Amino acid sequence: MTVYKEEINLTSRGGTPTFFDITPEVKETIEKSKIKDGICVVISPHTTCSVFFEEFVHDYTEDGDEFLQVDLNDVLKKIIPDHISKEDYIYPGEEHYEAVEAWPNANVYLPNGDRTALFNGDAHLKSTLLGSSETFEVDNGKLGVGTTGYVYFVDFDRTRSRTRKCKIIIMGE
Amino acid sequence: MTVYKEEINLTSRGGTPTFFDITPEVKETIEKSKIKDGICVVISPHTTCSVFFEEFVHDYTEDGDEFLQVDLNDVLKKIIPDHISKEDYIYPGEEHYEAVEAWPNANVYLPNGDRTALFNGDAHLKSTLLGSSETFEVDNGKLGVGTTGYVYFVDFDRTRSRTRKCKIIIMGE
Amino acid sequence: MTVYKEEINLTSRGGTPTFFDITPEVKETIEKSKIKDGICVVISPHTTCSVFFEEFVHDYTEDGDEFLQVDLNDVLKKIIPDHISKEDYIYPGEEHYEAVEAWPNANVYLPNGDRTALFNGDAHLKSTLLGSSETFEVDNGKLGVGTTGYVYFVDFDRTRSRTRKCKIIIMGE
Numbered sequence: 001m002t003v004y005k006e007e008i009n010l011t012s013r014g015g016t017p018t019f020f021d022i023t024p025e026v027k028e029t030i031e032k033s034k035i036k037d038g039i040c041v042v043i044s045p046h047t048t049c050s051v052f053f054e055e056f057v058h059d060y061t062e063d064g065d066e067f068l069q070v071d072l073n074d075v076l077k078k079i080i081p082d083h084i085s086k087e088d089y090i091y092p093g094e095e096h097y098e099a100v101e102a103w104p105n106a107n108v109y110l111p112n113g114d115r116t117a118l119f120n121g122d123a124h125l126k127s128t129l130l131g132s133s134e135t136f137e138v139d140n141g142k143l144g145v146g147t148t149g150y151v152y153f154v155d156f157d158r159t160r161s162r163t164r165k166c167k168i169i170i171m172g173e
Numbered sequence: 174m175t176v177y178k179e180e181i182n183l184t185s186r187g188g189t190p191t192f193f194d195i196t197p198e199v200k201e202t203i204e205k206s207k208i209k210d211g212i213c214v215v216i217s218p219h220t221t222c223s224v225f226f227e228e229f230v231h232d233y234t235e236d237g238d239e240f241l242q243v244d245l246n247d248v249l250k251k252i253i254p255d256h257i258s259k260e261d262y263i264y265p266g267e268e269h270y271e272a273v274e275a276w277p278n279a280n281v282y283l284p285n286g287d288r289t290a291l292f293n294g295d296a297h298l299k300s301t302l303l304g305s306s307e308t309f310e311v312d313n314g315k316l317g318v319g320t321t322g323y324v325y326f327v328d329f330d331r332t333r334s335r336t337r338k339c340k341i342i343i344m345g346e
Numbered sequence: 347m348t349v350y351k352e353e354i355n356l357t358s359r360g361g362t363p364t365f366f367d368i369t370p371e372v373k374e375t376i377e378k379s380k381i382k383d384g385i386c387v388v389i390s391p392h393t394t395c396s397v398f399f400e401e402f403v404h405d406y407t408e409d410g411d412e413f414l415q416v417d418l419n420d421v422l423k424k425i426i427p428d429h430i431s432k433e434d435y436i437y438p439g440e441e442h443y444e445a446v447e448a449w450p451n452a453n454v455y456l457p458n459g460d461r462t463a464l465f466n467g468d469a470h471l472k473s474t475l476l477g478s479s480e481t482f483e484v485d486n487g488k489l490g491v492g493t494t495g496y497v498y499f500v501d502f503d504r505t506r507s508r509t510r511k512c513k514i515i516i517m518g519e
Contacts, residue, residue: 001174001175001344001347002347002519003347003383003384003519005383005483005485037178038342038344039214039342039344041385041481043481043482043483043490044399045483045490045495046492046495047399047400047401047492047494047495052301052304052305053217053220053300053301053304053305054220054297054300054301055220055297057264057265057269058266058268058269058271058272059263059264059265059266059267059268059269067262067263067264067266067269068294068297068298070263070264071262071263071264071297071298072298072301075252075253075298076252078251078252078424079252079421079422079424079425080421089413089417090405090413090416090417091405091413091414091416091417092403092405092413093403093404093405093413094405095404095405096403096404096405096413099404121417124400124401124414124417125414125417125418125421127400128398128399128418128476129302129475129476130301130302130304131304131398131399131476131477131480132398132399132480132482133480133481133482134304134305135214135216135306135308135481136216136305136306137178137214137216137218137340137342139178139340144216144218145218146219146220148220149218149219149220150220167483167485167490169384169385171344171347171384171385171517171518172176173175173176174347174348174349174517210349210351211349211515211517212387212515212517225474225477225478226390226393226473226474226477227393227470227473227474228393228394230437230438230439230442231439231441231442231444231445232436232437232439232440232441232442240435240436240438240439240442241437241467241470241471243436243437244435244437244467244470244471245471245474248425248426248471249425251424251425252425302475303474303475303477307477307478307479308387308389308479308481309389309479310351310389310513310515312351317389317391317513318391319391319392319393321393322391322392323393344517345349345517346347346348346349
C-alpha cells in the first residue's frame with residue numbers, strides 16, 4: 001500500500017464563484033501514482049472552496065460557467081444571498097476584523113485596509129454545505145466514474161482573484 | 174494494510190427519488206474484507222445519486238419511503254424544485270442536447286428522442302449538495318456506528334427507472 | 347502504511363445546536379500517529395451530528411457560538427425550521443415511537459415517556475446535508491490546512507444535552 005500526493009494551483013477570477021474542471025489533473029495523478037486499486041481523495045484546504053462531483057455540461061455562459069454551475073449558484077443564493085452589506089450576515093464581527101488587521105500579512109486579506117474585503121460570509125457557508133473533500137474510487141488504475149462524471153473545484157469567494165491550492169491524494173495498492 | 178472492494182447494483186423506480194438502505198451490504202462487505210481497523214468508503218459513481226448516513230425510521234409511505242426521506246425530499250424541494258419544464262433550470266442547453274444526441278447510446282439517455290428525458294437538473298443539484306461519498310469507521314471488524322445509524326444510497330433522478338452502481342471500499346489492517 | 351485511531355467525547359448543551367472546535371484534538375492525534383503523509387478522516391457516528399471545515403472566527407455570542415456558526419444556523423433554518431410541533435415534519439411516526447418505546451434503554455431517548463423528546467427531525471436533516479465525515483490531508487506530519495482553517499464537530503440535536511463521540515482516523519506512512 002502506498003500514498004501518492006499532488007498539489008495543483010488554481011486562480012479564481014473574483015466577482016462571482018469560479019468553477020474549475022480538475023478531472024484531467026485528477027486522472028493524471030492517478031496514472032502517475034501507479035496505484036491500481038484504492039481511493040482518490042480530492043481536498044480543498046481553503047474554507048471558502050469546495051470539491052464536488054458533477055456531470056460535464058456542454059453549454060457555457062459568456063463567463064465560462066457551465067449551465068449546471070449557474071443553476072447551482074441560483075439554488076444556493078436562495079438561502080445564502082451574496083454578502084454585500086454588513087446587514088447580510090453577522091460575520092465578520094469587530095473582534096475578527098481586529099484580529100485580521102493585526103496579522104503580519106493583513107494587506108493580503110484587507111487590501112488598502114478595506115473592511116468590505118472580508119464580506120465573504122456567503123462563500124464560507126456555501127463551502128460548509130458542499131464540503132471540503134470528496135473521495136473517489138481508483139479502479140484498475142483509472143478514476144472509477146462513468147463517462148459523464150467530472151470532478152470540480154469551486155472557489156465561492158467573490159471578493160477578489162486568488163490563487164488556490166487543491167490536494168489530490170491517492171492511496172491503495 | 175489491504176484494500177477490499179465490492180460493487181452492488183440498485184434499481185430505482187423512477188418518478189420520485191428512490192432511497193436504498195444499503196447497511197446490510199456495507200456490513201457484509203466489511204466482514205468479507207477481514208479488515209479489523211480502518212475506513213469504509215461508500216461511493217456513488219453517478220452524478221445524480223448520493224450516499225448519506227441517517228437514522229433508520231420504522232414508518233413508511235405507500236411507496237416504501239421512510240418518513241425522514243419524505244422530510245428530506247420536502248426540505249430539498251424548497252430550493253430545488255422538480256425539473257418539470259425547461260423554465261425551471263437553464264440546464265440542459267442546446268449544446269448539451271446535441272452532444273447527448275450524438276452519443277452512440279443516445280437512446281438510453283433520450284428514449285424515443287424525447288428531450289424532456291434530460292429534465293433531471295434537480296437530481297444533479299441535490300446530489301452536489303449531499304455529496305457523492307461518505308466515509309465510515311471500521312472498528313474491530315464492524316461498521317463503527319451506533320445501533321440507530323444506517324447507510325443510504327439515493328437516486329434523485331426521477332426521469333426513469335435505472336440500474337445504478339454503488340462502490341464499497343474497505344481499507345485498513 | 348499504518349492506521350491510527352482516536353475517539354473523543356463531546357458534551358452538547360441542548361436547546362440549540364452545539365458547535366465544538368476539535369482542531370487541537372485532530373492535530374494532537376496526527377502528531378501521536380507519527381504518520382507523515384496520508385489522510386485524516388474525522389467522523390460522526392451519530393445521525394444528528396456533522397463534521398465540517400470552517401474558518402475560526404474571533405467573535406462569539408453569549409452562548410459561545412462563533413459568528414459564522416450563527417450565520418450557518420440562520421441559513422439552515424430557512425429550509426429546515428426547528429422541529430417544535432408534530433406538524434413540522436412527518437418524522438417520527440407512530441411505528442417509530444412504538445419501536446423506540448420498546449427498546450431496553452427507551453428512557454434515554456424518551457425521558458419520562460415524553461414523545462416530544464424525539465422532535466429532532468431538523469437535526470437529522472441538517473446532518474444529512476452537511477455530511478457525517480470529512481477527510482483532510484496529513485502533510486509532513488501536520489494537518490494540511492492553512493492558518494485560518496479549523497475542524498468543527500456539531501451536534502444539531504436541540505432536544506437535550508448529550509455526550510457524543512467523534513472518531514479521528516489517520517492512515518498513511
